[in-house]
Amino acid sequence: MKFTRLGTVSALAMVSALALTGCVQTPVGDVSGPSGTIIGAGASSQQAAQEAWVRGFQLANVAATVEYDPIGSGGGRDTFIGGGAVFAASDRAYKVEEIADADFLSCVADTGILEIPAYISPIAIIFNLDGVDSLNLDADTIAGIFTGEIDQWDDAAIVAQNPSVDLPSGNITAVHRADDSGTTANFTDYLAAAAPSVWTVGSIEKWPLEFGGEAAPQTSGVVDAVTNGTGTIGYADASRAGDLGTIAVKVGDEYVSYSPEAAAAIVDVSPFGEGRGATDFAVEIDRASTASGVYPVVLISYLIACNEYASSDRVDVIRGYLDYVISPEGQQAAAAAAGSAPISDALYEKALAAVAAIK
Numbered sequence: 001m002k003f004t005r006l007g008t009v010s011a012l013a014m015v016s017a018l019a020l021t022g023c024v025q026t027p028v029g030d031v032s033g034p035s036g037t038i039i040g041a042g043a044s045s046q047q048a049a050q051e052a053w054v055r056g057f058q059l060a061n062v063a064a065t066v067e068y069d070p071i072g073s074g075g076g077r078d079t080f081i082g083g084g085a086v087f088a089a090s091d092r093a094y095k096v097e098e099i100a101d102a103d104f105l106s107c108v109a110d111t112g113i114l115e116i117p118a119y120i121s122p123i124a125i126i127f128n129l130d131g132v133d134s135l136n137l138d139a140d141t142i143a144g145i146f147t148g149e150i151d152q153w154d155d156a157a158i159v160a161q162n163p164s165v166d167l168p169s170g171n172i173t174a175v176h177r178a179d180d181s182g183t184t185a186n187f188t189d190y191l192a193a194a195a196p197s198v199w200t201v202g203s204i205e206k207w208p209l210e211f212g213g214e215a216a217p218q219t220s221g222v223v224d225a226v227t228n229g230t231g232t233i234g235y236a237d238a239s240r241a242g243d244l245g246t247i248a249v250k251v252g253d254e255y256v257s258y259s260p261e262a263a264a265a266i267v268d269v270s271p272f273g274e275g276r277g278a279t280d281f282a283v284e285i286d287r288a289s290t291a292s293g294v295y296p297v298v299l300i301s302y303l304i305a306c307n308e309y310a311s312s313d314r315v316d317v318i319r320g321y322l323d324y325v326i327s328p329e330g331q332q333a334a335a336a337a338a339g340s341a342p343i344s345d346a347l348y349e350k351a352l353a354a355v356a357a358i359k
Helices: 008-021 044-060 073-081 096-101 139-147 156-161 182-194 218-228 260-268 315-326 328-338 345-356
Strands: 036-042 064-069 087-090 113-128 134-137 173-177 214-216 232-237 245-251 254-256 298-306
Touching (some): 036 073, 044 113, 044 298, 044 315, 044 328, 064 315, 073 087, 073 298, 087 315, 113 182, 113 218, 113 260, 113 315, 113 328, 139 156, 139 173, 139 182, 139 245, 173 218, 182 232, 182 298, 218 232, 260 298, 260 345, 298 315
Parallel strands (some): 036 064, 036 087, 134 245, 173 214, 173 232
Antiparallel strands (some): 113 232, 113 245, 113 298, 245 254
């Protein structure tokens, strides 16, 4: 497998060069900290965040190296089970039955695993409509647009929720992902939960052909199609929304725009999954929540590790890296690099205790 290594070589070179010239009296990072190499694998959605985390951790711990292979969530989960990686990243947590059936080769048998929702990314509903920067829509209306039942911008359902907006009578072109997509899975999971009478096909990764619309590959393709079209609407990672118009989603009696705080808040009002271990923080997102200030159209990506490793020689690096990832500093680094939402203080405290207990 091909892995990406960031930061360590350059950091060590800088330390050596500066020391030789007498410009500094102390090293850039902690040479007495954790040492050794660890390998992780998984979600490509976390790639930008992982690069930021690896860079930050290695600059502070110059004797440690972290390698991450963005092979996809499923590949990461399988590699972790097989012992090819000591941590995994995944856009979904393991199912309870998968954990029960798996023999995690890196872990001591029957000690359980740690799953932390370390990367929370809002999914923006984006549109391109002359003279309009934002709209308020409820879940039924959003679902109606993406099923093709609502195909005019001045449809009564849209007008009723936006009385002060001068809406044109043009056609709506709904843009969706052409490829199997975790973003699509999370977007349709929201529609299925919040608008079940309109969106009746459940949470799916592949867009139903019968709904029509325009297909575009990858996030960049959706953003380009919406940007270059007229009267277009689509969905994408919020970090890619740019100058496009965005939808404020109705939650309870209010309309909530996406933001890091609102995306993180939905995690706090959602329950952890049933039948899981004490360190398994898999979240059952309450997409139909009516809690104030939450944004339910989000993607949660997990960081996964052993509670107890079969080999203890790299545990200090694993523990140190996970500790950095979930820390306020690490979460801010990911937010700056990838537009993700930092985890809440409440979740951080739970995760911190679990990471500290890794052995």
